[in-house]
Amino acid sequence: MKKELSAIEAKFEAQKIAFGPMYFQAMVAMRDLGVLEYISSHRKGVEIASIIRDMDLSEYTITLLIESAEVLGVVEVEGTIVRISKIGFFFLKDEMTRVNTNFMNDVCYLGAKEMTESFKTEKPAGLKVLGDWPTIYQGLSKLPEPAKKSWFEFDHYYSDNAFPEALKIVFKKKHRNLYDVGGNTGKWSIACAEFDPQVHVTIHDLPVQVAVAKQNVQEKDLSDRISFREIDLLDSAQKIAPGADAIWMSQFLDCFSKEQILTILRNAHQASTADTTLYILEPFFDNQNFPAAQYSLVATSLYFTIMANGNSKMYRLNDMKELLDTAGFEVVETYPLIGDSYHTILECKIKH
Numbered sequence: 301m302k303k304e305l306s307a308i309e310a311k312f313e314a315q316k317i318a319f320g321p322m323y324f325q326a327m328v329a330m331r332d333l334g335v336l337e338y339i340s341s342h343r344k345g346v347e348i349a350s351i352i353r354d355m356d357l358s359e360y361t362i363t364l365l366i367e368s369a370e371v372l373g374v375v376e377v378e379g380t381i382v383r384i385s386k387i388g389f390f391f392l393k394d395e396m397t398r399v400n401t402n403f404m405n406d407v408c409y410l411g412a413k414e415m416t417e418s419f420k421t422e423k424p425a426g427l428k429v430l431g432d433w434p435t436i437y438q439g440l441s442k443l444p445e446p447a448k449k450s451w452f453e454f455d456h457y458y459s460d461n462a463f464p465e466a467l468k469i470v471f472k473k474k475h476r477n478l479y480d481v482g483g484n485t486g487k488w489s490i491a492c493a494e495f496d497p498q499v500h501v502t503i504h505d506l507p508v509q510v511a512v513a514k515q516n517v518q519e520k521d522l523s524d525r526i527s528f529r530e531i532d533l534l535d536s537a538q539k540i541a542p543g544a545d546a547i548w549m550s551q552f553l554d555c556f557s558k559e560q561i562l563t564i565l566r567n568a569h570q571a572s573t574a575d576t577t578l579y580i581l582e583p584f585f586d587n588q589n590f591p592a593a594q595y596s597l598v599a600t601s602l603y604f605t606i607m608a609n610g611n612s613k614m615y616r617l618n619d620m621k622e623l624l625d626t627a628g629f630e631v632v633e634t635y636p637l638i639g640d641s642y643h644t645i646l647e648c649k650i651k652h
């Protein structure tokens with residue numbers, strides 16, 4: 301059973317919420333000013349006076365950053381010596397933490413102030429700080445820097461980890477014709493074309509994204525193996541064409557509300573026969589091995605609220621299975637937490 305907190309402990313926890321954004325920015329500053337790296341490079345610890353002497357920063361800056369980091373457990377201070385802690389090491393060196401921090405800072409931070417408004421209107425009220433689009437998807441390829449770099453690093457970090465194992469799973473079957481729905485920059489489609497020399501892939505995405513994917517495919521000299529379909533899958537009049545052996549949706553359905561997911565799955569259903577396999581790759585937040593994964597995925601849902609479209613989120617595994625069932629699909633195989641990733645693949649067929 302969870303230990304009950306004393307009133308003093310609970311009040312302290314509440315302050316962590318109250319001041320969280322300030323500490324977050326202090327750690328970003330400490331990282332970006334190079335102070336954390338400097339401390340980390342002295343593994344046994346370093347005199348605070350030496351940091352002030354060696355770095356082109358004031359005593360005020362160094363001492364306040366160290367005081368903030370000590371509160372968070374990012375550094376340990378003993379007398380006049382400071383050293384990096386295990387938490388500090390992960391904040392500085394761990395790739396997932398770096399990608400998440402930059403995503404929060406460059407894409408989400410300014411817009412997060414519009415959280416209440418976003419929930420009230422179910423619109424991404426924070427998105428206006430990046431551009432004037434109804435959802436972030438119309439603006440992805442035109443995001444201002446550094447938001448664009450951080451958005452794509454975040455998206456690719458998670459899907460890239462899943463792709464090597466996913467390729468082995470998908471190509472256990474021979475697929476001649478594969479649709480990559482929400483194909484984004486074309487990474488998965490290119491990986492498929494390189495993995496199986498006989499497969500033909502069609503990227504389905506919004507026009508702005510298709511333009512970027514086309515360029516990437518041309519650069520890889522794969523234009524005869526990868527085609528494009530400009531499509532807005534929120535418009536149920538725009539039908540997915542029949543003829544696919546496999547329909548692939550990776551980190552795609554979490555971009556939509558449950559009602560919208562049903563519309564999209566029904567669209568996939570009308571394009572499917574008994575020979576079509578639908579693959580869904582998603583990081584479901586309730587089947588993760590590590591608490592850091594669930595914590596990150598729920599925060600990602602809040603990004604969808606304020607910046608992406610105001611009504612989508614990361615889902616539970618069973619939510620997705622129920623939506624698939626309602627749309628007329630059965631899950632024939634579940635591949636949980638494939639490879640070194642947070643993703644599960646649901647392999648689906650139409651119900652007879």
Ligand SMILES: C[S@@+](CC[C@H](N)C(=O)[O-])C[C@H]1O[C@@H](n2cnc3c(N)ncnc32)[C@H](O)[C@@H]1O
Binds near residue numbers: 533
């Ligand atoms: C989070 S990205 C996933 C990218 C890729 N599949 C991956 O796993 O990295 C979602 C993709 O869905 C596309 N998308 C969003 N709304 C869409 C819509 N209404 N119709 C078609 N594609 C859409 C976006 O443009 C984007 O490329």
